[in-house]
Amino acid sequence: MGAKKLFLVDDDEIFRTAAEVLIKALGLAEEVVSLENGLLAYDALIPLENTPDELPELMFLDINMPVMNGWELLEELKHAPEIIRNKVQIHILTSSIAPEDLNLSKTYDFIEGYITKPLTNSDIERIKSGL
Amino acid sequence: MNTTTTSNFTIKGSPLPIAIVDAKFDIMECSGALLPFFELSGKDEINSLFDLLGDVREALGNKLKKGTRVTETLPIISRKGKLRWIRTNVHSGQGQNQQFQVYFDDVTEGKIQYELAMQAKKIAKIGSWKVDLIKNSVFWSSMTRQIHEVPNSFEPDLEQGIEFYKEGEHRDRIIQVVSECIESGTPFDVELIIITAKGNEKWVRSIGEAERSNGKTVAFRGVFQDIDDIKKEKRKNEELNNRMRAAVESANIGIWDWNVADNDLIWDDNMFALFGLERSEFTEAYDAWETSLHPQDKEFAANEVKLALEGKKEFDTEFRIVKKDGSVAHIQGRAQVFRDKEGQPLRMVGINADITGLKRKDERLRRLLEVTEKQNQKLINFAHIVSHNLRSNSSNISMLSGMLVSDIASKEKERFLKMIHTSSEKLEDTLNQLNEIIKIQQTGHRDLQEVKVFTILQNVCESINAIIKESNAEVTIKVPPALKVWGIPSYLTSIFMNLLSNALKYKTLETAPRIEIESKDLGNKTVLVFHDNGLGIDLKKHRKNLFGMYKTFHNNTDAKGMGLYMSKNQMEAMNGKIEVKSKPGAGSTFYLYFMNEQ
Incomplete structure (x- = not known):
């Protein structure tokens, strides 16, 4: 059984388009909310504190984005209401293969996974089984 | 009893x-x-x-x-x-x-005292002798005999006694002093070499005085001491001393000795050489040292001395001095403080070494390290490009084509093909940019030439004239028409274009863009200043990444994050640098520094 709602935070329009098709085709989520950067994701998450049912169960988060990048968003979420960190499974989804990024991701205990692009069918199946 | x-x-x-x-x-x-x-x-x-x-x-x-x-x-x-x-x-x-x-x-x-004296005599190897001129007899004590290495039965006469002295200056000297002693009663005290009966050379000290009667010397007596060990020890010390002095002199080390209570400062010749002063113009006081100190180091060095005197810190420091000819030298100083029983400082003795050469080498090493670090940073940037830009495009292509091959995107075939096309074009662009960057980094100093800034600025403004007019912008060029900098015309064109188009792109919604370009001569450098009244940049947040590759800071879809990275590389390739001052809402000012000499 897939998620009801998924946040896809990435500045790459082509990737967002392709990923949305793939996610829906494989039934990972019913609804995919595309967000261009961290700040837009933050602004979308915070108002849902009081309506936790509307919070996405999944969030795919790119690292390199303008305005607010993935790390900056994670820093903000550290101080956000706990319900957000508990309810939303966050997966880093990046084209970076730098070990520093992977190591940095391990310092956040509320991160669920780290996926290197391209996003594959097996990635999606694995996440689906972990829901 | x-x-x-x-x-x-x-x-x-x-x-x-x-x-x-x-x-x-x-x-x-x-x-x-x-x-x-x-x-x-x-x-x-x-x-x-x-x-x-x-x-x-x-x-x-x-x-x-x-x-x-x-x-x-x-x-x-x-x-x-x-x-x-x-x-x-x-x-x-x-x-x-x-x-x-x-x-x-x-x-x-x-x-006991007698025994001690005897012992001391024995240890000190002191013998006695007497020459009786009336009886014409010579007496030697057993120690005197021992020193001459003759048997106890040996009975010398005056002539024999003198013949023990080494031929040449030593024998001449003993004859001279003995003659004087006989003739006028002048006492003597000489240090000379004898050759013992066994043929050993030995330093001895001979002290004699006359016994006079009726104005005539009737006898003379004295002591005779084996000073060979002492002499050798002394000579060894002297040698050591000389060697040390030679070492100190060749190492450019000066020695000073400061009597703290009397404020009497003594310098050796090397100190004067180090400080470029004449002995005659030196008042031999603490002030003389302080006067030579570099103004910026004066307070610090004086405080180091104070701390050393108070016993709070060892004196081991570096400071600069200004020599009489105005040249600056780096000096390393070390010293020790000697104190009385109450712990009050009496003397401070120390050395000064000129480490200017060392400092320069240090500086060169540091610069080398900086270059290495810069290169390393470029490599990391390069890794970043490969990781991010190349991979993001190639992974998109892989994903899109994969979805096309399977049935997932069968309904959207047209759209997916278009996206694949866009991604491959972006990939191509990225590769071209990388090529461009590699070319920039291969720029040699020989490629630099004197370029007229004004002409290039005019050309750039002309080429973006349409955008300038469209945004009602006002561009003021205050650069003197004759101004030239060392650079490469195509790089200058690219940098100016980038800065001007950024200023137009990141304008505020309220006011029309105003851009001012001026120049300043800083002696060894010329700086071009680009000032705008645009959105400004939050440097607290972005300073580190501003000139990085693929970094964008405004929510602007045109931004590719390439421009400032290229400009920075181009400036560095021309031996210059780029800096920025900015605040959100207060516009931005970019500074381009060019070296005035090649």
Whole structure:
């Protein structure tokens, strides 16, 4: 059984388009909310504190984005209401293969996974089984 | 011992230790002072001189005979376990029955001193000699003989004695001083080399003085000392000293000695050389040192001295001085503070070394390190591009094509093909940009030429004239038309284009863009200043990444994050640099620094 709602935070329009098709085709989520950067994701998450049912169960988060990048968003979420960190499974989804990024991701205990692009069918199946 | 049957009362009451003994050394009578003198009490049974001094037969004559008069100093171990030397005088008495009076005297102290003196003489290898000019005889003590390495039976005459001195200056000198001593009674004290009977060379000290009678020298005597070891030791010290001095001189090290209480500062010649001062213009005081200090180091160095005097810190520091000719030298100073019993500083002695050369090497190394770090940063940036830009495009292509091959995107085939096309074009762009960057980084200094800034600025403005007009922008060029910088025309065009188009792109919504370009001559550098009234940049957040690759800071879809990275690389390739000052809402100012010499 897939998620009801998924946040896809990435500045790459082509990737967002392709990923949305793939996610829906494989039934990972019913609804995919595309967000261009961290700040837009933050602004979308915070108002849902009081309506936790509307919070996405999944969030795919790119690292390199303008305005607010993935790390900056994670820093903000550290101080956000706990319900957000508990309810939303966050997966880093990046084209970076730098070990520093992977190591940095391990310092956040509320991160669920780290996926290197391209996003594959097996990635999606694995996440689906972990829901 | 029977003291009651005595017939001689004068002895009994004597305050001196006296005993009357018979020929067999048996004590017949004694004075009351005798027992205390030998640290004995009445309980001790004392019948014979043997009880006091041990068996004295050998020392005092096997049997005492009438008319005997013996003085002998004998050692005893006292009741308290101390070694005592007792001088014993034996006189034969007047009476019929063979009686002998024995007087005792403690000479321990004198004896020990004498022994010490003898020992000292022996250790110091001091002998004596005497030349009697009337009898024409020469006396040498056994030590004098020993020093000459002749047997004890050796009987020298004056001539022989002189012939022991090494031929040449040593013998000439001894003849001279001895002659003077004989003729006018002038005493002498000389250090010369002798060749001993066994053929060894030896330094000796000979001291002599005349014995005069009727204005004539009748004899002269003196002491003779083997000073070979002392002399050799001294020579070794001198050598060491010389070697050290040579080392100190060649290492450019100056030595100073400061009498803190009297404020008397002594410098060696090297110090004057280090500080470029003449000895004559130096007041030999602390102030002289302080005056030479570099103005920026004065307070610090003076404080270091203060701390050292207070004992809070070792004096081991570096400071700069300004020499008389105005040149600056880096000095390393180390010193030690000597104090009195109360801990008050008396003297401070230290060294100064000129480390200017070392400093320069240090600086060169540091610069080299900076270059390496920069290169490393570029490599990391490069890794970042490969990781991010190449991979993001290639992974998109892989995903899109994968979805096309499977049935997932079958309904959207058209759209997916278009996206694949876009991604491959982006990939191509990225590769071209990388190529461009590699080209920039290969720019050599030889490619630089003098470029007229004004002309290039005009050309750039013309080429973006349409956008300038469209955004109602006002571009003011305050650069002198003749101004030239060392650079590469195509890079300058690219940088100017980038800065101007950024200023137009990131304008505020309220006011029309105003851009001002001016130049300043900083001596060895020329700086071009681009000032705009646009959105500004939050440098607190973005300074680190501003000139990085693929970094964008405004939510603007045109931004590719390439421009400033390229500009920075181009500036560096031209030996220059780019800096920025900005605040959100207060516009941005970019500074382009160009070296004035190639």
